[in-house]
Amino acid sequence: MTLVVSGLSHQTSEIALRERMTFSEEALPGALLRLRKQLEGGGAVILSTCNRLEIYVSHAGSADDLHHEIRQFCSASHGLAESEFLPSLYEYDGREAVGHLFRVASSLDSLVVGEGQILGQVHDAYQLAQTEQSTDKVTNSLFQKAFGIAKRVRDKTDIGSGKVSISSVAVDLAASIFGDLSGKTVLVVGSGEMGELTLKSLLDKGSEHVIVANRTVEKAAELASRYDGEAVALANLSDRLHEADIVITSTGAPGTVLGEENFHGALRRRNNEPMFVIDIAMPRDVEASVNDIDNVYLYDIDDLQEVADQNMETRRAEVDRCLEIVDEGVEQFSKWLSTLAAEPTIRSLSKELNAIRERELAKTLTRLGTLTDKQREEVDYLSKRIVNNILQQPMSQLKREVHDHHDSANVLQLVRRLFGLKEST
Numbered sequence: 001m002t003l004v005v006s007g008l009s010h011q012t013s014e015i016a017l018r019e020r021m022t023f024s025e026e027a028l029p030g031a032l033l034r035l036r037k038q039l040e041g042g043g044a045v046i047l048s049t050c051n052r053l054e055i056y057v058s059h060a061g062s063a064d065d066l067h068h069e070i071r072q073f074c075s076a077s078h079g080l081a082e083s084e085f086l087p088s089l090y091e092y093d094g095r096e097a098v099g100h101l102f103r104v105a106s107s108l109d110s111l112v113v114g115e116g117q118i119l120g121q122v123h124d125a126y127q128l129a130q131t132e133q134s135t136d137k138v139t140n141s142l143f144q145k146a147f148g149i150a151k152r153v154r155d156k157t158d159i160g161s162g163k164v165s166i167s168s169v170a171v172d173l174a175a176s177i178f179g180d181l182s183g184k185t186v187l188v189v190g191s192g193e194m195g196e197l198t199l200k201s202l203l204d205k206g207s208e209h210v211i212v213a214n215r216t217v218e219k220a221a222e223l224a225s226r227y228d229g230e231a232v233a234l235a236n237l238s239d240r241l242h243e244a245d246i247v248i249t250s251t252g253a254p255g256t257v258l259g260e261e262n263f264h265g266a267l268r269r270r271n272n273e274p275m276f277v278i279d280i281a282m283p284r285d286v287e288a289s290v291n292d293i294d295n296v297y298l299y300d301i302d303d304l305q306e307v308a309d310q311n312m313e314t315r316r317a318e319v320d321r322c323l324e325i326v327d328e329g330v331e332q333f334s335k336w337l338s339t340l341a342a343e344p345t346i347r348s349l350s351k352e353l354n355a356i357r358e359r360e361l362a363k364t365l366t367r368l369g370t371l372t373d374k375q376r377e378e379v380d381y382l383s384k385r386i387v388n389n390i391l392q393q394p395m396s397q398l399k400r401e402v403h404d405h406h407d408s409a410n411v412l413q414l415v416r417r418l419f420g421l422k423e424s425t
Helices: 015-021 028-039 063-078 082-088 095-105 117-131 137-156 166-178 193-204 217-225 234-243 260-269 288-292 301-368 373-404 408-419
Strands: 002-009 043-048 052-059 090-093 185-189 209-214 230-233 246-249 275-279 296-300
Touching: 002 015, 002 063, 002 095, 015 052, 015 063, 015 082, 028 043, 028 052, 028 063, 028 117, 043 117, 043 137, 052 063, 052 095, 052 137, 063 082, 063 090, 090 095, 095 117, 095 137, 095 301, 117 137, 137 301, 166 193, 166 275, 166 296, 166 301, 185 193, 185 234, 193 246, 209 217, 209 234, 217 230, 230 234, 234 260, 260 275, 260 288, 288 296, 296 301, 301 373, 301 408, 373 408
Parallel strands: 185 209, 185 246, 209 230, 246 275, 275 296
Antiparallel strands: 002 052, 002 090, 043 052
């Protein structure tokens, strides 16, 4: 059985090409059906995300033929000439295909190393393939092993520790100050994209009330309406600042918008309850001296980026440990995969020896004359034990020979000739 993967990712292709080659969630079931029909059997899983398209196939054909079939399938599915995507395509088979999936599932091949989203995407792709009955013994074992490897990587290393995006770092810092973010009020000053991303992350973690302040009230209202918040004019910011537990500033103002006086006044009105301030504007919206005020925790974009970079360095330092786990898994799975070639011969050998056993058993029982049912069962059981014991060593050795020899076909042919077995498929 041959195992291959063909694909492209953020590492090999531009986003414009990935957009043209993606499969929508609605299109995936039909795509799996067409691919299985084109291959006339085997197993297939399609992983399609914003950062990658990968098609995993197990089949009796050669690796070259399977890669060719996948290229034709992609070309027909997306109306593209092969020349348009071939330079961006990677094609692996055998151990390389196994290792690639294990690295992908473990988030070692992700745009952000250690992110957790990809494992869920791989799992969803496999679940859909199972639902559409497009998996087989090899793909089932491959993906189940990949999930186990990814779990070990998460449990045994720090590859997923620390957030590495500005918005996620900000949320972690806010949580370290407040503990529980549920019910906290977020004040967004300005309507920048990074500010909105940070707002989304805070709301996902439980923050509830949103106030948006902008120089243009209409723009503030537009952003606030998306999150059931309220809009205020920037000129009235000081009147509302005390309500905010978390302040996100991302204006395009040429100078500071908030200073020490603003926060001293706000703290008096909120009985010195702590305030977390995320200044991601450039130039900065908040005077740096605000950070010297008790119970005000100010982080600018450089502070947040430094934390993110430190977290990313920690993750990179863990990659070698992760790869050791992946390599161990690749070795185990590749050994199992290579022994599959011996299974038809082993089944034929077992069938042949058991046929001999049954013929000789029938003759012996006839010669023994009258036996009780219990005695017949004992003789039958004895004959089975003898055959199973005879088979045990040859079967184990045959699997080892197939795994250790590059040309396993000759090993299997020799066994079939020695025992007079019919050609196995």
